Amino acid sequence: MPIEFQQDRPIYQQLMDRLSNEIVRGDRMPGDKLPSVREYAVDTGVNPNTVSRVYRELEQLTIVESRRGQGTFVTEDRMRLNQLREELKERQIDRFITEMKQLGFSKEEMILGLQAKTKEEGN
Known part of the structure; x- marks a missing residue:
């Protein structure tokens, strides 16, 4: 099913974020095989060249690895995956604070708001 992409960010970055999020959430486990480039292109409604770029970029970041003749797999390096999880957390926190x-909120207002929200959600 094609994805609706944001207009203000390159599609390949959005797909990288999507796959990274799936890995961090555990939807894709260490050692899992990713769909072929063509399959993922069809699933997401993008050009196969875009998916190739996504896989190359994720491989450079050591989040996935290519195995000749077998495909692309989520890394089994759990330290790297923990590092990815921390990087994504920091990025979200930075975005939230910014x-x-x-909007004009102080640090104290942010903290109080987070405490109230997590308390009401039972976390």
Whole structure:
């Protein structure tokens, strides 16, 4: 099923984020085989060249690895996957803080808001 992409960011970056999020959430486990380039291109509704770029970029970041004749797989390096999880967490926190500051909220208001929200969700 094709994905609706944001207009303000390159599609390949959005697909990289999507796959990284799936890996961090555990939807794709260490050692799991990713769909072929053509299959993922059809699934997402993008050009196969875009998917090739996504896989290459993720391989350079050591999040996935290519195995000649077998395909592309999620890395089994759990330290790297933990590092990816921390990187994504930091990116989300930075984005949150930036947006809240732009709205005029103080650090204290952010903390109180987070505490109240997590308490109401039971976390």
